[in-house]
Amino acid sequence: MPDTALHLALAEDLLAAYVSGEPIPPLIDAHPELTVEDAYAVQLEQVRHWQAGGSAVRGHKVGLSSEAARRQIGVDEPDFGHLLDTMFYAEGEPIPTARFLQPRIEPEIAFVLRKPLQGPGVTLEQAADAVDHILPALELVDSRIRDWRISIVDTVADNASSGAVVLGATPVPVDAIDLASAPCELHLNDVVIETGDSGAVMGSPLNSLVWIANKLGEMGTALQSGHVILSGSITRVSPVAPGDHVTCTIDGLGAVSAVFS
Numbered sequence: 001m002p003d004t005a006l007h008l009a010l011a012e013d014l015l016a017a018y019v020s021g022e023p024i025p026p027l028i029d030a031h032p033e034l035t036v037e038d039a040y041a042v043q044l045e046q047v048r049h050w051q052a053g054g055s056a057v058r059g060h061k062v063g064l065s066s067e068a069a070r071r072q073i074g075v076d077e078p079d080f081g082h083l084l085d086t087m088f089y090a091e092g093e094p095i096p097t098a099r100f101l102q103p104r105i106e107p108e109i110a111f112v113l114r115k116p117l118q119g120p121g122v123t124l125e126q127a128a129d130a131v132d133h134i135l136p137a138l139e140l141v142d143s144r145i146r147d148w149r150i151s152i153v154d155t156v157a158d159n160a161s162s163g164a165v166v167l168g169a170t171p172v173p174v175d176a177i178d179l180a181s182a183p184c185e186l187h188l189n190d191v192v193i194e195t196g197d198s199g200a201v202m203g204s205p206l207n208s209l210v211w212i213a214n215k216l217g218e219m220g221t222a223l224q225s226g227h228v229i230l231s232g233s234i235t236r237v238s239p240v241a242p243g244d245h246v247t248c249t250i251d252g253l254g255a256v257s258a259v260f261s
Contacts, residue, residue: 006031007038011045014158017144023101024144028151036079039156040219046159047082058228059083060216061139062208063160064152065201065232075152078202080212081160083228089166094261097242100142100163105240105258106233107186107248109179109198109205110137110167115225117209119217127209130223133171134179136256138248139230140164141237165230168256177252180204184234187247194235198250205231 010027017024027042028034047057064070064078089095097103114132142163145154155161179198186194202208208231213223223229240246240260247257 003038004041007041008045010042010157011049014042014144015046015049017101021098021101023146026145026149026151026154027157028153034153034157036152036156039153042157043081043159047084050084050086055084055086057082058085058088059230060212060223060227061160061162061165061230062212062232063141063155065205065208069233073150073152073155078208078211078232079152079156079160080215081156081162083162083165083230087162087164089164089258091166091169091257092259094259095140095164095166097240097260100140102143102148103163103240103260104141104237105186105188105246106139106141106237107184107194107196107235107250108137108139108230108233109182109201109250109253110135110165111174111205111209111229111231112171113223113225113227113229116222117213118222119214122210122213122217124206124210127206127213128174131174131209134174134176134253135171136168136248136250136253137230138166138246138256138258139233140166140240140258165228166256166258167228168254170254172253174206177250179206182253183251185249186235186238187249188238188240189245193238196235198234200234201232208232
């Protein structure tokens with residue numbers, strides 16, 4: 001039987017960390033019996049709390065989309081989190097680092113859907129057909145778990161270590177670039193600190209979209225029209241601090257920038 005009381009208690013611990021600004025010990029330390037299914041239940045308790053407070057789900061993010069990241073954490077598939085409307089910042093809008101506990105930045109390709117998409121059984125062709133356009137994106141990842149000492153259970157419970165999102169301004173058709181090999185650069189204060197290509201995301205970010213559509217479908221949930229799907233980091237993550245200016249450039253997609261106050 002699901003331990004809903006425990007799920008709620010752990011969700012409250014994580015929610016309290018947002019308020020206090022103090023990370024908490026890994027959940028798995030005190031509760032080694034927790035499963036990934038438990039962790040998603042904890043995540044959903046927080047989403048319900050945010051929705052009750054007036055926030056709306058605007059999309060999802062895929063985490064652990066690279067083989068190296070999955071190997072590091074000891075799992076064989078990605079994870080996902082929810083994107084709330086309160087997480088989105090416009091380009092040029094200062095992002096207050098004090099709102100976050102342990103912020104890091106990563107470059108991504110974002111899909112914006114023109115129609116709902118629900119698995120299981122979603123194919124690459126169906127996923128591409130559901131996309132209205134793609135954008136370069138910067139995801140600010142954050143952890144409410146002390147020192148980023150996360151297991152798969154910890155990061156899933158912590159809404160897949162979500163923080164904030166900045167989207168590029170110019171929509172591009174999904175078939176306008178080769179999603180399997182689009183070069184990417186991450187600039188920190190005008191210095192290139194990371195390079196990669198979009199194939200690092202499950203061979204193609206479109207595979208990431210297929211994965212989350214089918215994963216959510218197994219759980220009885222659909223991706224909705226207008227929703228934003230972050231497909232996963234193209235490069236390694238980088239810490240950010242007040243005063244930093246970060247730009248992601250992706251060939252064929254253009255650039256997106258974020259500034260931190």
